[in-house]
Amino acid sequence: MAASMADAFSTDLTAGGSAPPAVARSARALHRAVVAERDARPDDPWLWAAHVHVGS
Known part of the structure; x- marks a missing residue:
């Protein structure tokens, strides 16, 4: 999961x-x-909910 998020983000x-x-x-x-x-995983918010952008 972390790898796919990092890949999507950098892409x-x-x-x-x-x-x-x-x-x-x-x-x-x-x-x-x-x-x-x-x-992809709506029933698993602990996998995606903690990712937030802080800054301008």
């Missing part, structure tokens, strides 16, 4: 690996990764 940040990380998109990238895990 989103780097436009599929074709660009350097766009840190301005980090909140949205994390949101998308969490939503994907939540959709």
Whole structure:
């Protein structure tokens, strides 16, 4: 689970690996990764609910 979230997050940040990380998109990238895990495992919130973005 952690590996798939990290992969989804970094893939989103780097436009599929074709660009350097766009840190301005980090909140949205994390949101998308969490939503994907939540959709895959809605009955297991302890796996995805603790992932939050803090910052601007």
